[in-house]
Amino acid sequence: MAPGGLLPHSPALTYLAQIIQLAVAPVFLLAGLGAFLNVCTGRLARIVDRARTMEPDLLASRGxxxxxxxxxxxxxxxxxGIVNAAIFATVLAALIISAVVVLLFAGFLSGYRFGTLIALLFIAAMISTATGFGIFLFETRMATRTMRVRTYVLEHQADED
Structure with missing residues (x-):
């Protein structure tokens, strides 16, 4: 034991601490992707609700x-379909980032050098994340282009009582 009853620092413990520090950034990224997935699933739910609300009106309408x-x-x-694609790309990014974290610790425990694989997976995760964000941006632009308030509604005036 070291003076004062403390265990001496071992190289393995110091290296493990560095691995944990390296793993923190991808874990924060996972948290951000989780928040983004929450936004996507909320948007998907609203779109589905709108479609279900429209069904009776559609079936009863004519002309x-x-x-x-x-x-x-x-x-x-x-x-x-577009929001589902954004969700897919984002979940794929989260899975790849999870693999990066696993490989960081697997490399520490096994002694294998996964540096190149980890770098490539992180690049793939960033591409997948950017793809998910890009798809989401496309969907939001599509929604604002197509879901305009009709002119006759904007110009409608209430009857005088």
Whole structure:
């Protein structure tokens, strides 16, 4: 024992502390991706709710109103697919980042050098994250382009009592 009853610092313990420090950044990234996934799933839920709310109106409609509702339903269906793609890319990034953390510790425990693999996986995770964000940006732009308030609603005036 070292003076004062403390254990001496071993090289392995110091190296483990460095590995833990290296693993903290990807873990914070995982937390951020979790928050982003929460946003995506909330958006997906709102889109699905809107589609379900529209179904009875669509089935009861005729003429131009039916055509308008069908067009909106097609857009909602496409947006559902786009948000699902953003979720997929983001979950893939989270899985890859998890593999990076596992490899950091596996390398410490086994003595194998996974540096190149870890770097490549981290690059893949960043590409997947950027892809998820890009897809999400595309979906939000699509939503704002297609979901405008109709002119007759904006110009509607209440009847005088």
């Amino acid at each position: 131009k109103e039916h055509d308008r509702l069908i067009a909106e339903m097609h857009i909602l269906d496409r947006r559902i």
